[in-house]
Amino acid sequence: MKNIWVLLILLFLLASCNSKQATKKQGLKNISYKPRVINTTDLGADPDDKQSMVRQLVSSNEFDIEGLIVATGCWRKTQSNTKMLDTLVEAYAAAYPNLNVHADGYPTPEYLKSISVVGQTGYGMDDVGTGKDSSGSELIIASADRDDPRPLWVMGWGGMNTIAQAIWKVRETRSEEGLKKFLSKLRLFDILGQDDAGAWIAKNFPDVFYIRATGVYGWQPPKNGDYQHNDIQSHGPLGAAYPDTQWATEGDSPAFMHIYPNGLNNPEQIEQGGWGGRFDLIKKAGIRSMSEVAKIEKDGETKYDPYYMYGNTEEGAEAIKRWNKGYDNDFAARMDWSIISNYKDANHHPVAVLSGNKTRSVLQMNASAGDKVELNAEGSTDPDGNTISYKWSFYDEPSSYDGSVSILNDTSIKASIEIPENSKGKNIHIILEIYDNGSPNLYAYRRMIINVNP
Ligand SMILES: [Ca+2]
Ligand SMILES: [Ca+2]
Known part of the structure; x- marks a missing residue:
């Protein structure tokens, strides 16, 4: 009799352990691809x-x-250490045990510390060349050399000269073939242009994938308002590390928001548009840096004319703002996670399934003008058992x-569209947005591109 009780208790423990595990991982098991x-x-420049x-x-x-990588730029012309970055990673370390309860895949604080380094310590192209290698430029090279089929996104939240130093060194020390291979791994994303190194890169390496985003402001809730105070700053160690806005709010976030794997876009297809905005497929000449760069040196950039970069489409930051509920609530929920130690006491993202496909990939299909195409989100789930709405x-x-x-039926789990007669040879982007009724409402997306036969 006693043995049966022991067995029953063991079975119960095993079952509850399994179900917790299943709940926790439900929202994440389908990630087949994380961006590097x-x-x-x-x-130390703008607190943003x-x-x-x-x-x-x-x-x-x-x-x-x-x-x-701690870097320089026109608003911060020298750097010497990682102290400010370390403080932020320490705040993350304090929140890490809670974050870990709510999702798999959070990097350890020790790992983040190990990849926190200083890049170029001086400003712009004056700090690129012989004897100027930095821990940051070496880290970029080592990362790009890693045997990994995924591209490497390198984001410039300030100047681009640490990236320029990495490219400069590879050009000096490798064959043309070696340089080509290195450059082919890079996806550069420059916020606003904050030194003369971006123009140097674009001029000298015209084939490199280079986005300069200028539509990076105005997509946030009103600055220093209720959202920041109540949903972000009041939330534990990471909230305390989030300063008030002095100039603009989070002008650099669109860099990584562009590659956020939320199902909305393939970041390699820059014209699709996602949380970081939307970009023209054709590079443009003369996308200038912030005016401060020309104040430092009048022909700092113009001496590289013409140089070509991908730039924002005409919607500018509106291409970001159209998703505002999704990313505002995502950030707020994650800040909840950072202070809540029980999985069931916070909300978690639903999983959007499109045509039976459970990944976060953009899907494509062919259709003919006049066809009636079924759109199907059956199988979409929420790990908290919330009710899901469809759009x-x-x-x-x-x-x-x-x-x-x-x-x-554009708010139903199954919808349909009739392919217009005048759409032959064109494509039609359909977005599936789902959101739960948890607090705050969390979103998931998918995209179906319908290629209409000619
Ligand atoms: Ca910055
Ligand atoms: Ca939920």
Whole structure:
């Protein structure tokens, strides 16, 4: 009799352990792809780099962060140490045990410390060349050399000269073939242009993937308002590390928000548009840095004319703001996670399933004009058992089809559209947005690109 009780208790413990495990992992088991990212930041200039770092750290389970590099720029012309970055990583360390309860994949604080380094210590191209290698530039090279099929996103939240030093060194020390291979791994994302090194890179290495984002402001809730006070700053050690806005709010966050793997976009397809905005497929000449760069040296950039970079589409920051509920609530929920030690006491993201596909990939399909196409989100789930709402919409800006598209039952789990007669040879981007009724409402996305036969 006693043995039976022991057995029953053991079985119960095993079952509850399994169900906790299953609940916890439900939202994450389908990640087949995390973007690799190195962030370079001119911490100590505008306090908004600290804000962006808090958002990056609290969402770090969604990325493979390979480097956090303290860098210079036109607003911070020298750097000497990682002290400010260390303080932020220490705040993350204090929140880490709680974050770990709510999602798998958060990097250990020790790992983040090990990839926190200083890049170029001086400003711009004057600090690039012989004898100028830095821990940051060496880290970028080592990361790009790693045997990994995924591209390496290197973000400039300040100047680009640490990245320029890495490229400069590879050009000096490797064959043309070796340089080509190195450059092919890089995806550079420059916020606003904050030194002359971006123009140097774009001029000398015209094939390198280079985005300069200028539509990076105005997508946030009103600055220093209720959202920041109540949903972010009041939340434990990471909240305390999120400073008030002095100039602009989180101008650097669109860099990593562009590659946030939320199902909305493939970041390699820059015209699709996602949380970081939308970009033209054709590089443009003369996307200038912030005016401060020309004040430091009048022809700092113009001497590299013409140089070509990918820039924002005409929607600018509106292409970010259209998703505001999704990313505002995502950040708020993650800040909840950072102070809540019980899984069931916080909300977690639903999982959007499109046409039976459970990944976060953008899907494509072919159809003919006049066809009725079924859109199906059956199988979508929420790990908290929340009720899910559905919204299907036509995203016209990235679609090559210009007309209007009407979607039948656009708030149901299954919707349908009739492919317009005048859409032959064009594509139609359909967005599935789902959100739960937890607090705050959390979103998940998918995209179906319908290629209409000619
Ligand atoms: Ca910055
Ligand atoms: Ca939920």
